[in-house]
Structure formats: structure tokens, C-alpha cells
Amino acid sequence: MNVILVAVIVLGLLGLILAALLFLIAKKFAVEEDPRIAQVADVLPQANCGGCGFPGCQGFAEACVKASAQGSIEGKSCPVGGKAVMDKVSEILGLAAVEAEPKVAVVRCQGSCAHRPRTSEYVGVKNCHVANATSGGETGCFFGCLGLGECAASCSFGALHMNPETGLPEVDEEKCTACGRCVKACPRHIIELRPMGKKGRRMSVLCVNKEKGAVTRKACDIGCIGCGKCQKVCEFDAIILENNLAYIDPAKCRLCRKCEEACPQHSIVAMNFPPRKPKPEAPAQPAAAAPAAQPAEAPKVAKVETPTPEPVPVKAASPVSEAMKEMPNPMSDQTQQETQK
Amino acid sequence: MKTFKLGGVHPEENKLSAGKKIEVMELPKQAVFPLSQHIGAPAVPCVAKGDIVKVGTKIADAGGFVSAPIHSSVSGKVLKIDTAIDASGYRKPAIIIDVIDDEWEPTIDRSEDIVRETTLEPKEIVARIQECGIVGMGGACFPCHVKLSPRTPVDVVIINAVECEPYLTADHSLMLEKPEQILIGVQLIMKAVNVKKAYIAIENNKPDAISLMKEKAAAFPGIEVCPLKVKYPQGGEKQLIDAVVNRQVPNPPALPADVGAIVQNVGTAYAIYEAVMKNKPLFERVVTVTGKSVKNPSNLLTRMGIPMSQLIERAGGVPEDTGKIIGGGPMMGKALLNAEVPVCKGSSGILLMTEKEAGRGEEAPCIRCSKCVTACPMGLEPYLLSKQSEYAMWDEAEANQIMTCIECGSCQFTCPSNRPLLDWIRQGKGTVGGIIRARAAKK
Amino acid sequence: MANKLKISLSPHVHGGDSVKRNMLWVIIAMLPALLWSFYTFGLGAVIVTFTSVVSCVLFEWAINKFILRNPRNTIADCSAVVTGLLLAFNLPSNLPLYIIIVGALFAIGVGKMTFGGLGNNPFNPALVGRVFLLISFPVKMTSWPVPHQMTAYADAVTAATPLADLGNANLGDLFFGHIGGSMGEVSALLLLAGFVILLCAKVISWHIPISIFASAFCFSVIFYAIRGGMPFADICVLSLKHLCAGGIMLGAIFMATDYVTSPMTHKGMLIYGVLIGFLVICIRLFGNYPEGMSFAILIMNAFVPLINNACKPKRFAKEVKK
CATH class of the missing domain: 3.10.20.600 (Ubiquitin-like (UB roll))
Known part of the structure; x- marks a missing residue:
């Protein structure tokens, strides 16, 4: 009896003392935190992907609350949660919702083994950055995909995977949150975040090769040769031609698809459009024989409904490309070796 | 026998072409001159398409102080200024010249006579070297005039004739055939930087070159031949200074000149002789x-x-x-x-x-045998640096002095697990270097 | 030129060293001691060695294949054979088969493969197996057969380890191996021969074994001197007996030098060796167990990451002050 009593008293006292200590410590060392940070963090997806540019969701929440003191959270966006989450964040912070266009990662290279023959064999570390520093790569194209899958490894949403057949990464548009990690992971800046477009429909030049047309064509039969035909047919001034490479400005593109038809190399691809109705009459010119020069295999990009390519004579392209005066930029950001200074 | 102290390996020497006479190559039909053949800013073309050039005509100006001009090695017509694949594995801007005949610039002295005396002042010598586009011929291609304009006074010149790379014999054959010209070149370097002492460092596997150079050097005051034990990477600048005069160059940004030494390749010494005495640019x-x-x-x-x-x-x-x-x-x-x-x-x-x-052996897990640590001539831990690069631990890699790696490859050469240590370390070095530059730019 | 050119970063040549070569040299270095154990303990030694090696290799193969699903099976590098041999060296020659198999499973399964296989294990697998058996089967693991019972196995006559009564043991017997004990540890001379082989083949450096010998000898002398009551010459002889008896030789040459679980720099190796020597003498003189080598090595294995952090190699040059 006595033993039990002593035990109860001792343990009870111990508990009391510790509780009092804990209480005092909690009061003394309490950290003042804006309660809204926790509220914002609660609505965030908690994927901690860093896609917003802040260290995790907590960091993003802190940044949002801090920015709200200035009255606006413009420029801050959670790529994973998208508009729905940002609306909630704005609500918590008592601000007007910020419009942000949904984006998606686009792989701007179609250089599969069939289109871009391999000319050498890389035997080093299977890492895109190392391969990029080693040399121009296994093919004649020094701008295109190295195929070692750094982007796929960087994706935390399983939205990118390497297609073993083409050796190129493919984007699963439903899973892609446009967090931008793959963009940073690619040493050749092939992946671009482009506006999703209405119903996911959009036009893009799937090539980043800045060489002159003749060099590009030798390396890859589906690369942009900078012939400028797309620029000529575009009525909306949406195509920029720089360094022998066309680029479609998504803000100006009206999805008329004329450039796609005009492109002799099939570097311009229309994504997520319904299949085109076959034209009733065959083209009148004798150049209709030209399709022989076209690749047998249709460009493979995730979820692309490949339209039947318009026959365009390929020959006409080369004089135009010769007229391009720009010298191609050599790879700008490869590591310069400074072995023995 | 002298050598450097830390690490090093001894790969099979395989000097297959040792003792072969230097043969003169015939002219090409077309010559390609990449604009960045050196460390530093690329050269800027000073000829246009269709221009006629002679052998020795300058075709590109230096793009800055740390840069070098480029001279034509052929006489002919400039076909175009385009791009060409160079040793970096990328397409880089280059001047392409169609060869017509072999007409030399008249200013170049083409005779075989050895010119021994010059009245040029040190500054004029350096200017001539700069004008002739001479860069380090050992492979690093650092513009020579930059090295010959040290920030701090130097007291010793070391001529790198160790040729520690297996297979290569270019320097060896040059020493056997042009010993006197090389020694005059060394004298010019000494005069340019006002130094009284020069060592010609030769590895012990070239006894014929050592004895010939010793014999000829007797006539040149202040020049001494220094035989070294065969060990790779003795040709590394820091290792060579350590081996010959036992001084340790501190980590970057320190340069060899900070310990009072200048290292030049033996091929560079010969090129300097030709540039200064024969007025012949480097082509x-x-x-x-x-x-x-x-x-x-x-x-x-x-x-x-x-x-x-x-x-x-x-x-x-x-x-x-x-x-x-x-x-x-x-x-x-x-x-x-x-x-x-x-x-x-x-x-x-x-x-x-x-x-x-050509293939690489199958990669196995690191067994932490520490052979790479023993082999590293810079006293680094390659196994650790490569892992830190692989897992993007840049701060840790920097703390472990990844930037002092000289990329000699001894670690990977010695690794029993065939690990691509240097591939990763290079990658880490590039990234950490970028981080350091970004940090410096911020300040 | 028929084939595509290969592209890679330098270096383009390799020294030709391989994991397998190192492991094979370790096996060759163990051979003298192994043959001596066959000669000393007869049939039992053969059975124990065979069982241990075969079960280690089999377990590694099976775990690689069925649990880790490693496409590249690692048994070809012979590291499992080395673990099996080392485990056998640490066992008495009359140990029942099932105990050996359990020991091999623990050594490979828990000591090595749990951490991801070769190169990732923090502790020496063979020692993990041995210590596991020592704690689980203390009697069987500490009754060693008397030498020269050629055909005896489970029925061998056993005796205590010479360590229990070191004062009366003959130094010559200890050195040449005319004593009982675990299979591999009896002949100090042949273990030293293995050390020379390893040094000549450049598989290990001298730092770890020599520092263990020196430190064990010194600490033993110091402790006996403090205890007092013995002339100095006797203390030295007794300390030498310590080196030759039990597992110090075996541990210092073959177990402590295990690449994976030892420090990376020479300075670190010396610290590691000195501390092992200190610990083993402490355990032998003040602990409950007559033998402490396994524990000393395992304890120091745990400190290796710390040692690696503290002991950086001698850099080429000092860092410039910022």
C-alpha cells in the first residue's frame, strides 16, 4: 500500500514539474508566426516540388504572405495546384485572384533514331550534362536531345518518360504540372513551358537546331532548316526566325495551321488537333512526287494526332536557307576547360 | 631522382614513335582554322571571303588580352568563314582556306641558319610572341604572352619536356632534332621575364634527349637539364614545379608566378625561337x-x-x-x-x-579501396568528389576542394571498380565553378 | 572503318586493376594459413571451410537474384568467397553445419546485402557473422578442438583457448601455430606470410596492420607495467604472446584492412589501427571475453565515417586565405 502511494506521489509530482517546465519553455521560446502562413500551406499540394521557385510549399506560403503585405501576389504561382489553389491562396490573403495561363512542357526535338542517324557512340556516364560536356553527341545534331533521360529523372510527377523506341522523352500532358524542373534539368534547353492553349491545341516548332539549313538537314531529316516558309505564310506575325531557327510566339499564334503545311521538314507540329479531313482533290503540281523525300514515320509526340502531311517540294528550301546571313551560335554554355592556367 | 611528392600513377608508356625522325607533312587541299584554338576569348577574323592569303598572313586578331591571333599556314584563297567541328566535339566558327600554292610572307626567314643573337628588349620579345600567336603547346593552349607578363617577379623558368602522357613523342623528337633552337628559345624566355635560372625537365625514359640537351646546354649559362623519375602527371604545371624546385603553388586563384616560377612547354620554347629569331608566326x-x-x-x-x-x-x-x-x-x-x-x-x-x-570496363560499386586517394596528385578524395557531384552536393564538393582538381585522370585510371570518377568530377567542377562565379558577381 | 567511333571523356586508358584481382590476391594470401588449418585440424577444417564458402556465395547469389533483383549478379567479383573464407577462419573446426550456415546467412544477409551489397556495408560482414554466432552459441564458439585430430569433426576433443592462460603458453608454439584456436588464427607466421603477399600485390598498404601490432604491443606493455609484479622482459614476452595468440594477427591483416570498412587516408588508417590495438588489449585484459579482436574491429568500423571526415588527405597546397 505504502509502496503504491509513494509511487503515485513521486510520479505525480514529476509529471507536474515537467508539465510546468514545458509550459514555461513553450511560453519563453514561442516563435511568432503569421497564422496565415499555416493556412496557405494547408491549401498547397505539399508536393514540395520547388516548381514555384521557393524551397518547398512552406517556403512558398511564407513568400506569398510576405508579398501580400505589398498588396499583390502577382508572379507567384503554384504550378502543381494551378489556378484552383492560387484562387484559394488569394482568398486567404484577401487579395484578388491572379490570372495565370496553364502551361505544359514541350519537348522540342523529334530526332529519333530513324530521323537522326547515330554517327558515334558515347561510352561515358549516362548523364545528359556529362554527355553534353563531352562532345556534340552521338548524332550530327549538336543541339538535339541526348536521350539520357535527365529530364525524366527530374520529374516528380511521373509526367515524363523516355520512349525506348525513339530515345526521346515524352510528356504526359495530363500529369504535367509545368513545374519547370525538366526545363532546368536539360543541359540543351530543349524543353520549353508553353501555354497549354485552348483544348490543349497548340502549334510548336519541335527543333532547337541553330545550324545552317544544309548542316541541319544532313544531321536530321526532321530538323528546322530556317527556310522561313512558315514565316511567310503566317498572317499573324507569330513566327520569329533567328539563328536559322523558327520559333512560334504562342501569344500571337492563332492556330491556323498554315505554317504546319508550309514546313518542308515537318518540324512544326500541331498538337491535339482533331485529324484533318483528307483533301478531296489531289494537288495539281507535278511536285506531288515529293512525299518520297518525307520521313516514312510520323513524328511521335505524346498525344499528337498526326495530320496527314501536305506534300511540299523539299528542294525549294535550300536557296532560302543559304540566304540566311546569321552565323549559328556555337553552344554557349558548355563548360570551358581551364585545365592548366 | 626528383619527382613530385603526392600521388601519381605509371601508365604503360607505349612510346611507339620514339626515335622516329620528324617528317614533313605535305600540304592539304583545304585548311580549316578554328577561331578558338586557345584558352580565352576566340580570335576575330580579319580576312573576308575571297581574300588571298600567304603562308604566315594573319587571318584573325586576338579577341582580347587573354587570346591569341591566328595565322594562315597555307597560301590560297579564303573560301568562307563558317563553322567546323573541332576537338571540343562541337561546331565552332572557323576560317576555311582553299590552298593554291606555297607562297610565304617575305618577312619570314626560311633559311636553316641558327640565329643566336637578338637586340630586342624584353618587352619587344613578349610583343613579338603575342603578335605571332604563340600559345602553350602542351595541350592547354594558354596564350604565352600572358604567362610571360607575370604579376609578381619570378626567379626561375621551368621548361616542360617531361611528356608524361603515354604514346606521345612530339616533344622528344623535337629535342633530338632542334636542341640548339630550343635552348635559344629558353634563353629568350629568360630574357623576357628577366630570370637567370632555367631548368629543362625531362623524364628519365628519354636518356638520349637528356644527354643531348645536357651537352648542348653547357654553352648556355643558367640553363640546367633536370632529369625526373617517370611518373604521371609530371607534366602538370603544379606537379612539375613541385618536382623541380620543390615549391607548391597554392590553390586557385594563385598562379605559378606567385611562387616565382614560370613553366613553358619545350615546343613553346621552339616556337618562341622561330617567332623571335625567324619572324615566323605559329602555324x-x-x-x-x-x-x-x-x-x-x-x-x-x-x-x-x-x-x-x-x-x-x-x-x-x-x-x-x-x-x-x-x-x-x-x-x-x-x-x-x-x-x-x-x-x-x-x-x-x-x-x-x-x-x-576504346571501350570502358564494366562499372562496379565503389569498394572504398582508397586507391584513388593515394593516386591523386592534388591530395583530393576522388571517390567522395565524384559521389558529391553525382548527387549534386555542390557545397560539400566545394569544401572538399573540387576546384583544385587538375583533371589528370589518375583516379579513374587506378580505380579497380572502373568507376567514371573523372566524368563526374569534371561535371561537378563545372557546376561549382559556375556557382563560385555567380557568387563573385553578386558581391 | 566499319564501326562508329566511341566518344568519352579522358582518361582513355585504364590501369587494369579490378575488384576481382584484389579479391583473388586476398584469397591467395589466405591460402598458407588455410592449408595450415587443414593440416592442424584435419577433416573438420575442410568441412567448415567448404560449408562457409559455399553458403556465403549461395546466399549472395540468391539475395541478389530474388530480393534485390540486381540484373548484374555480384558473385563473380569473388567478394563472397573472401567473406566465406574469413568467416571460416574465425570458427572452431568442430562447429555443426547448421550453425555455419546461419552464420553465413547473417554475415551476407544482414552484414552485407541489407546495406546494398559490396561497397555499402559499414561493418565487416564476416565479423558480423562471427559475433552473431559468438553471442548466439557461446559455448560451441568458444570450445576449440585440440590440434592434430585429423579425422575428427563434431566429435573432436576440445580445450580452452591459449589466451585463457597466456603466461604458460610457449611463444614459439603460438608463433608457428602448434596450438588450438579458431581455424585461421593459429599460425602467426603464415598469416604474416599472407601480409607480405598482400603488400607485394599492392592490395593493402602497411598502415593498418602495423599500427595495430604496434599499438596492441605498446598498450599491453603499459597495462602490465601498471599492474606491476613482473620484470620488464617478461612483460615484453607476454605482450608478444598477445600479438601471436588469438585473432590479432588474423584480424589486423585480413579483417581490419577490409577496404569497405576501413578509413580512406593513411592518417585515418593509423588512427583506426591504433584504436583497434588499444580496444583489443582493453577487452582482453579487463573484459569478460578472453578475445576481443572482433569487437574491437566492429567498434572501430562504426567510427570509420567519423575518421574519414576528420582525416582529409594531405592536400597539394594550402588553401589561399580569403
Whole structure:
């Protein structure tokens, strides 16, 4: 009896003392935190992907609350949660919702083994950055995909995977949150975040090769040769031609698809459009024989409904490309070796 | 026998072309001159399409102080200023010249006489070297005049004639055939930086060169031949200074000049002789074409801009089972995309490897044997740095001095697990270097 | 030129060293001691060695294949054979088969493969197996057969370890191996021969074994001197007996030098060796167990990451002050 009593008293006292200590410590060392940070963090997806540019969701929440003191959270966006989450964040912070266009990662290279023959064999570390520093790569194209899958490894949403057949990464548009990690992971800046477009429909030049047309064509039969035909047919001034490479400005593109038809190399691809109705009459010119020069295999990009390519004579392209005066930029950001200074 | 203290390995020497006479290469039909043949800013073309140039005509100006001009090695017509694949494995801007005949600039002294005396002042010597586009010929291609304008006074010149890379014999053959010209070149370097003492460091596997240079050097006060034990990477600047005069160059940004030493390659000394005494710009060099499967390994005196395939043809053609063509030696050379890459100022050799030699062994897990740590001449931990690069631990890699790696490859050479240590370390070095530069820019 | 050119970063040549070569040299270095154990303990030694090696290799193969699903099976590098041999060296020659198999399973399964296989294990697998058995089967693991019972196995006559009564043991017997004990540890001379082989083949450096010997000898002398009551010459002889008896030789040459679980720099190796020597003498003189080598090595294995952090190699040059 006595033993039990002593035990109860001792343990009870111990508990009391510790509780009092804990209480005092909690009061003394309490950290003042804006309660809204926790509220914002609660609505965030908690994927901690860093896609917003802040260290995790907590960091993003802190940044949002801090920015709200200035009255606006413009420029801050959670790529994973998208508009729905940002609306909630704005609500918590008592601000007007910020419009942000949904984006998606686009792989701007179609250089599969069939289109871009391999000319050498890389035997080093299977890492895109190392391969990029080693040399121009296994093919004649020094701008295109190295195929070692750094982007796929960087994706935390399983939205990118390497297609073993083409050796190129493919984007699963439903899973892609446009967090931008793959963009940073690619040493050749092939992946671009482009506006999703209405119903996911959009036009893009799937090539980043800045060489002159003749060099590009030798390396890859589906690369942009900078012939400028797309620029000529575009009525909306949406195509920029720089360094022998066309680029479609998504803000100006009206999805008329004329450039796609005009492109002799099939570097311009229309994504997520319904299949085109076959034209009733065959083209009148004798150049209709030209399709022989076209690749047998249709460009493979995730979820692309490949339209039947318009026959365009390929020959006409080369004089135009010769007229391009720009010298191609050599790879700008490869590591310069400074072995023995 | 002197050598450097930390680490080092001894790869099979394979000096197949040792003792072969230097042969003069015939002219190419077309010559290609990449604009960045050196460390620093690329050169800027000063000729236009259609211009007629002679041998020795300047075709590109230096793009800054740390840069060098480029001279034509052929006489002919500028075909175009375009791009060409160079040793980096990328397409870079280059001047392409169609060869017509072999007409030299009249200012160049083409006689065989050895000129011994000059009235030029030190500053004029450096200016002449700069004007002639001379860069370090050992492979790093650092513009020579920059090294000869040290920030701090120096007291010793070390001539790098160790040629520690396996296979290569270009420097060796040059020493056997042009000893006096080299020694005059060394004298010019000494005069340029006002130094009384010079060492010519030669590895012990070249006894003929050591005895010949010793004999000839007796007539040159202050120049001493210093035989060294054979060990790779003795040709590394820091290792060589450590081996010859026992001084340790601190980590970057310190330079050899900070410990009072200047290192120049023996080929550079010869080029300096030709530039200063013969008024001949740098457009020719000795290139070793070698490899176990090459029919006739040789040392060729070749003009720059010649496609390497032509040199290989001269040495017996590309063997059927070639798996890799390397520009430079097997330890630090670059694997070339194809044989059409032109010979540049830093091309010390062309090495052909068979398919079997070219592959890498199967990679196994690191067994932490610490052989890489023992082999590292800079006292680093390659196993750790490569892991930290692999897992993007840049701060830790920087703390472990990744930036002091000289990329000699001793670690990977010695690794029993065949791990690609240097691939990763290079990657880490590039990234950490970028981080450091960004940090400095912020300040 | 028929094939595509290969592209890689330098270096383009390799020294030809391989994991397998190192492991094979370790096996060769163990052979003298192994043959001596066959000669000393006869049939039992053969059975124990065979069982241990075969079960280690089999377990590694099976775990690689069925649990880790490693496409590249690692048994070809012979590291499992080395673990099996080392485990056998640490066992008495009359141990029942099932105990050996359990020991091999623990050594490979828990000591090595749990951490990801070769190169990732923090502790020496063979020692993990041995210590596991020592704690689980203390009697069987500490009754060693008397030497020269050629055909005896489970029925061998056993005796205590010479360590229990070191004062009366003959130094010559200890050195040449005319004593009982675990299979591999009896002949100090042949273990030293293995050390020379390893040094000549450049598989290990001298730092770890020599520092263990020196430190064990010194600490033993110091402790006996403090205890007092013995002339100094006797203390030295007794300390030498310590080196030759029990597992110090075996541990210092073959177990402590295990690449994976030892420090990376020479300075670190010396610290590691000195501390092992200190610990083993402490355990032998003040602990409950007559033998402490396994524990000393395992304890120091745990400190290796710390040692690696503290002991950086001698850098080429000092860092410039910022």
C-alpha cells in the first residue's frame, strides 16, 4: 500500500514539474508566426516540388504572405495546384485572384533514331550534362536531345518518360504540372513551358537546331532548316526566325495551321488537333512526287494526332536557307576547360 | 631522382614513335582554322571571303588580352568563314582556306641558319610572341604572352619536356632534332621575364634527349637539364614545379608566378625561337600519330588546319578496327567525333585506339579501396568528389576542394571498380565553378 | 572503318586493376594459413571451410537474384568467397553445419546485402557473422578442438583457448601455430606470410596492420607495467604472446584492412589501427571475453565515417586565405 502511494506521489509530482517546465519553455521560446502562413500551406499540394521557385510549399506560403503585405501576389504561382489553389491562396490573403495561363512542357526535338542517324557512340556516364560536356553527341545534331533521360529523372510527377523506341522523352500532358524542373534539368534547353492553349491545341516548332539549313538537314531529316516558309505564310506575325531557327510566339499564334503545311521538314507540329479531313482533290503540281523525300514515320509526340502531311517540294528550301546571313551560335554554355592556367 | 611528392600513377608508356625522325607533312587541299584554338576569348577574323592569303598572313586578331591571333599556314584563297567541328566535339566558327600554292610572307626567314643573337628588349620579345600567336603547346593552349607578363617577379623558368602522357613523342623528337633552337628559345624566355635560372625537365625514359640537351646546354649559362623519375602527371604545371624546385603553388586563384616560377612547354620554347629569331608566326608544329594498330607511328611536322585524317593516312591509314580517335594523349586527350578535325595549336598527338581498347570496363560499386586517394596528385578524395557531384552536393564538393582538381585522370585510371570518377568530377567542377562565379558577381 | 567511333571523356586508358584481382590476391594470401588449418585440424577444417564458402556465395547469389533483383549478379567479383573464407577462419573446426550456415546467412544477409551489397556495408560482414554466432552459441564458439585430430569433426576433443592462460603458453608454439584456436588464427607466421603477399600485390598498404601490432604491443606493455609484479622482459614476452595468440594477427591483416570498412587516408588508417590495438588489449585484459579482436574491429568500423571526415588527405597546397 505504502509502496503504491509513494509511487503515485513521486510520479505525480514529476509529471507536474515537467508539465510546468514545458509550459514555461513553450511560453519563453514561442516563435511568432503569421497564422496565415499555416493556412496557405494547408491549401498547397505539399508536393514540395520547388516548381514555384521557393524551397518547398512552406517556403512558398511564407513568400506569398510576405508579398501580400505589398498588396499583390502577382508572379507567384503554384504550378502543381494551378489556378484552383492560387484562387484559394488569394482568398486567404484577401487579395484578388491572379490570372495565370496553364502551361505544359514541350519537348522540342523529334530526332529519333530513324530521323537522326547515330554517327558515334558515347561510352561515358549516362548523364545528359556529362554527355553534353563531352562532345556534340552521338548524332550530327549538336543541339538535339541526348536521350539520357535527365529530364525524366527530374520529374516528380511521373509526367515524363523516355520512349525506348525513339530515345526521346515524352510528356504526359495530363500529369504535367509545368513545374519547370525538366526545363532546368536539360543541359540543351530543349524543353520549353508553353501555354497549354485552348483544348490543349497548340502549334510548336519541335527543333532547337541553330545550324545552317544544309548542316541541319544532313544531321536530321526532321530538323528546322530556317527556310522561313512558315514565316511567310503566317498572317499573324507569330513566327520569329533567328539563328536559322523558327520559333512560334504562342501569344500571337492563332492556330491556323498554315505554317504546319508550309514546313518542308515537318518540324512544326500541331498538337491535339482533331485529324484533318483528307483533301478531296489531289494537288495539281507535278511536285506531288515529293512525299518520297518525307520521313516514312510520323513524328511521335505524346498525344499528337498526326495530320496527314501536305506534300511540299523539299528542294525549294535550300536557296532560302543559304540566304540566311546569321552565323549559328556555337553552344554557349558548355563548360570551358581551364585545365592548366 | 626528383619527382613530385603526392600521388601519381605509371601508365604503360607505349612510346611507339620514339626515335622516329620528324617528317614533313605535305600540304592539304583545304585548311580549316578554328577561331578558338586557345584558352580565352576566340580570335576575330580579319580576312573576308575571297581574300588571298600567304603562308604566315594573319587571318584573325586576338579577341582580347587573354587570346591569341591566328595565322594562315597555307597560301590560297579564303573560301568562307563558317563553322567546323573541332576537338571540343562541337561546331565552332572557323576560317576555311582553299590552298593554291606555297607562297610565304617575305618577312619570314626560311633559311636553316641558327640565329643566336637578338637586340630586342624584353618587352619587344613578349610583343613579338603575342603578335605571332604563340600559345602553350602542351595541350592547354594558354596564350604565352600572358604567362610571360607575370604579376609578381619570378626567379626561375621551368621548361616542360617531361611528356608524361603515354604514346606521345612530339616533344622528344623535337629535342633530338632542334636542341640548339630550343635552348635559344629558353634563353629568350629568360630574357623576357628577366630570370637567370632555367631548368629543362625531362623524364628519365628519354636518356638520349637528356644527354643531348645536357651537352648542348653547357654553352648556355643558367640553363640546367633536370632529369625526373617517370611518373604521371609530371607534366602538370603544379606537379612539375613541385618536382623541380620543390615549391607548391597554392590553390586557385594563385598562379605559378606567385611562387616565382614560370613553366613553358619545350615546343613553346621552339616556337618562341622561330617567332623571335625567324619572324615566323605559329602555324606549324610536330604532331605524333600513333596507336598500337597504326602501321607506321610517326612524328610529323605539319601545318595547322590540315584535317587529321591526312596525317593518319601518312602514318599508314585508319586501321579497320579503330574504335576511338583521340586528339592528344590517352590520359588527358579528347576523343574526336571524326578524323576530319583540323590540327590546331594544341594538337600534340593523334592516337588511334582499337575497338577493344576504346571501350570502358564494366562499372562496379565503389569498394572504398582508397586507391584513388593515394593516386591523386592534388591530395583530393576522388571517390567522395565524384559521389558529391553525382548527387549534386555542390557545397560539400566545394569544401572538399573540387576546384583544385587538375583533371589528370589518375583516379579513374587506378580505380579497380572502373568507376567514371573523372566524368563526374569534371561535371561537378563545372557546376561549382559556375556557382563560385555567380557568387563573385553578386558581391 | 566499319564501326562508329566511341566518344568519352579522358582518361582513355585504364590501369587494369579490378575488384576481382584484389579479391583473388586476398584469397591467395589466405591460402598458407588455410592449408595450415587443414593440416592442424584435419577433416573438420575442410568441412567448415567448404560449408562457409559455399553458403556465403549461395546466399549472395540468391539475395541478389530474388530480393534485390540486381540484373548484374555480384558473385563473380569473388567478394563472397573472401567473406566465406574469413568467416571460416574465425570458427572452431568442430562447429555443426547448421550453425555455419546461419552464420553465413547473417554475415551476407544482414552484414552485407541489407546495406546494398559490396561497397555499402559499414561493418565487416564476416565479423558480423562471427559475433552473431559468438553471442548466439557461446559455448560451441568458444570450445576449440585440440590440434592434430585429423579425422575428427563434431566429435573432436576440445580445450580452452591459449589466451585463457597466456603466461604458460610457449611463444614459439603460438608463433608457428602448434596450438588450438579458431581455424585461421593459429599460425602467426603464415598469416604474416599472407601480409607480405598482400603488400607485394599492392592490395593493402602497411598502415593498418602495423599500427595495430604496434599499438596492441605498446598498450599491453603499459597495462602490465601498471599492474606491476613482473620484470620488464617478461612483460615484453607476454605482450608478444598477445600479438601471436588469438585473432590479432588474423584480424589486423585480413579483417581490419577490409577496404569497405576501413578509413580512406593513411592518417585515418593509423588512427583506426591504433584504436583497434588499444580496444583489443582493453577487452582482453579487463573484459569478460578472453578475445576481443572482433569487437574491437566492429567498434572501430562504426567510427570509420567519423575518421574519414576528420582525416582529409594531405592536400597539394594550402588553401589561399580569403
